[in-house]
Ligand code: FES
């Protein structure tokens with residue numbers, strides 16, 4: 063049986079998440095008022111709304127799936143869909159195990175009143191954890207359905223089977239799932255029987271998984287019918303805007319709300335530092351907020367500038383705490399090995415803050431009912447935690463808040479918080495109407511959170527055979543994911559140093575693995591040069607056998623790697639890099655062309671990726687392509703500049719993200735390891751892009767590149 | 774407040790609105806046509822694309838006064854004879870969507886591109902679509918979808 067979450071979920075060890083910004087003062091009276099009919103409060107116990115418990119593993123379909131009298135299957139999951147394909151994948155998992163057509167499976171996702179809590183959607187957990195749980199629940203349900211049918215025929219269930227929604231027995235029994243379900247209390251049947259260790263379908267027998275099913279809801283997306291969080295419309299709804307500070311560290315001293323309040327249809331809501339308004343249209347709300355801004359008095363504070371960022375980080379270290387704690391792992395004697403190395407090298411790598419910039423800026427709609435219950439629709443990768451944050455902000459019990467997350471316009475680790483939901487709920491409470499609120503792109507750039515910046519200091523030594531003998535690696539601020547080097551090294555020290563970040567920061571696709579892989583793989587090429595070796599040969603000498611080495615060798619071969627590139631044109635450079643994270647493995651090779659003016663173009667990329675047994679080839683390919691191109695943005699152009707507490711380039715025109723034209727030819731190969739469990743794939747392919755390009759530049763120019771972005 | 778007559782997806786609508794309000798907010802908030810998406814509000818991402826007299830136009834920077842008297846087509850009105858437009862079908866067939874938020878804008882841009890150039894080479898697709906951002910970076914599948922839509926159009930003709 064798959065291990066499942068119990069009680070406190072195993073926290074994603076490296077996941078960063080900022081605390082909510084608001085906690086409103088709640089007086090007893092206001093609390094009761096917000097409850098409407100005061101008596102209703104008695105009916106809410108902490109956490110009894112909906113299937114509060116963690117998803118159950120194993121032979122318990124209850125809470126995980128339902129079978130309708132029409133034979134359709136509904137799967138419930140607390141996972142979210144932000145474009146990575148989990149909705150389709152989970153439907154496929156259920157269809158596979160239940161033996162029903164994929165079209166007959168619906169998935170209810172991330173509705174805190176209806177779905178079990180499957181933990182946040184991050185860390186590539188859906189594939190290795192949730193999909194197996196869905197499969198087990200569906201396999202258990204299949205066993206029970208066959209039992210029910212065979213009891214009607216007095217037949218041995220061991221010989222029964224279900225296929226395309228029809229249960230059959232060799233003795234002649236045949237019944238459709240719809241017929242069986244119309245005739246049986248399905249909830250009771252599924253709850254009343256348990257199945258010990260339900261057997262899931264072996265990979266070799268997959269009929270649905272392993273094929274590229276059409277994306278769920280594709281037609282709604284291409285016709286504009288799908289409602290994203292920013293598209294939710296409720297009767298009587300108003301549109302909201304929040305007054306933002308003119309700079310980080312600015313404190314609101316006073317605000318004159320009269321002008322805004324005098325505007326027709328506008329409600330101004332103020333609670334402590336929170337000031338916002340609701341109006342019949344976004345345009346009117348915008349005008350009202352402009353009036354509020356004119357009447358606001360701020361006290362400005364000090365804030366460092368991105369020009370001094372890395373000095374600032376190094377000067378502002380601390381011990382952190384919990385997931386943010388500094389850490390140090392050592393083996394052997396690094397100092398001695400550095401002394402005795404045949405050659406030693408030092409490096410200092412810098413990665414800036416960058417923005418996730420999902421196409422849908424954060425948005426929420428909120429509606430209070432007459433009984434103090436709040437429903438919010440919002441896009442977040444942590445629906446249950448954000449539901450709790452919302453409840454806490456208003457002093458509500460968790461069961462009084464329902465969070466529904468419609469499939470959302472992008473996440474990339476950037477939608478862990480529930481700011482928009484809390485803001486919309488506050489305005490809805492004040493206006494006495496449902497409120498929809500969508501952040502502007504400016505707000506999204508300035509007030510969401512950033513992929514952490516990092517300073518990575520490295521030192522290493524090699525012996526006369528080119529073996530790495532010392533490895534000293536310190537990451538300031540950006541995080542611990544993939545901090546460990548995969549190379550054989552007897553003496554090493556690997557440290558993560560917590561810093562007091564000047565900007566609000568959080569998770570990002572593959573977390574700190576992007577920064578750590580960049581520094582490590584670029585530095586490996588420096589060590590290879592010090593050992594006078596070809597970078598590929600150096601890696602193969604120092605990497606143990608295994609899956610990482612397999613993808614590296616496959617990429618080198620596919621790319622046509624040539625030791626030293628004796629026949630290459632002078633303006634060309636070639637680099638290779640590899641890494642592993644979240645149980646999957648990637649190697650990327652890059653060819654660049656120098657333009658003679660200090661610039662360069664990426665001419666082609668070759669990527670080999672391995673994540674165990676492939677469940678959806680087409681979606682996997684899209685995830686790899688998307689990761690690699692997104693990784694090109696981080697490698698080449700993306701960097702947040704800030705000064706005096708303001709973001710200086712928080713617009714698409716000033717913060718270039720990859721476009722069609724920025725997509726180089728890509729040769730992608732997936733090693734489908736059907737003998738290995740499936741791992742998540744939406745993150746790891748990003749990690750080797752930047753170092754492969756940095757190494758290609760080093761190879762072409764002889765000058766190491768230590769700072770992102772590279773262009 | 775001013776009254777505007779808008780012709781959208783073949784039907785006439787009268788809206789009363791701030792004269793400087795954008796077409797995008799009006800579609801989304803007054804007419805419940807939420808297929809055009811807000812992405813930047815300054816013409817830089819094209820997730821808000823609509824067709825104005827057949828030309829792909831950023832609705833976020835189009836004031837109502839400029840939309841009046843023109844033929845407006847939104848993603849909700851692109852389909853043909855109650856079915857999908859070939860570009861819509863091609864986007865489904867080629868998995869040309871991850872989160873899909875950019876997709877309505879992509880489809881309308883591609884539909885106009887193919888009308889003007891029924892046989893675009895890859896470079897024409899890239900330059901014709903380059904104004905549209907897909908942050909999921911699903912560009913390769915989108916290019917494949919536009920190529921497929923061109924082929925579908927040919928097969929129909
Ligand atoms: S929202 Fe109109 S171009 Fe970005």
Ligand code: FES
Nearest residue numbers: 871873875907909
């Ligand atoms: S599919 Fe997500 S922005 Fe294009």
